[in-house]
Amino acid sequence: MSFASLGPYSHFIVACYALVALVVVILIVWIALDYRRQTTMLRDLDKAGVARRSGRSASDLR
């Protein structure tokens, strides 16, 4: 399937798929970066000697 075979409104079709891909990638990257930020903060708290009520270390995700 080529770009031309999409007909006279090919720009609308390509724009839709590109936009959906962009937003999905932004969501994935945002969630991945947030996960990294939270685990880094938990590790920092761990290093500062702050433990959970259960006695487990702050960065223990179990």
Add this chain to the structure above:
Amino acid sequence: MPLSDLANPTRFLTLATRILPWLAGATAILLAIGLYQSAMAPDDYQQGATVKIMFIHVPNAWLSMFVWGVMSMASLGTLVWRHPLADVAAKAAAPIGAAFTFLARVTGSLWGRPMWGTYWEWDARLTSVLILFLMYLGLIALWRAVEDPSRAARAAAILTLVGAINIPIIKFSVDWWNTLHQPASVMRIGGSRLDPAFLMPLLVMAVAFSLLFITLHLAAMRNEILRRRVRALQLLQASRA
């Protein structure tokens, strides 16, 4: 593991970490199949190749309503059962639901311009979806405005349940009012009106986007649990200082 064990955030974290890679893999495979089928689908006799926009517009539109449904169930969990994960689930779902609603709105406009001759019309379906998008943004703002998660939870849960009134309005707007938007052609009494050549890619993409939502939601819930753990430990650290 009994289902009730998932009420425990720590056990939920363990389960989420274990199944997320599998969910992500299944989502990627289904999206690839759906995109291939969408690319290979024939042109519609009226819409031409713009029918391909429907394969991403419709799943996003369904999910925009489904995510609010999930948040409404979670809100009941917050208000009635005070489930420890209910508010986490609702808060984590809101930005994802807002993104799906935004995509449904914009892809709908990009389809509408060549087919209807306009990007936007103040008709019942388009306007009620715009209201849904604004409600998502309002909820996200509410959660961000109140620092204490438990105080924000109740207000957000009430707002979510009030906003749920909009979901049947969106669904049936095309039946109740004379709208530019066409009536339901897949989920309707009497079965789908779509030809299998269009129905199959649409259903595969709908399942793929639903799996995408489940994957992103689980990951976002995991982040929210960790964020609350960080906050609790920081408060503990501050009280000791």
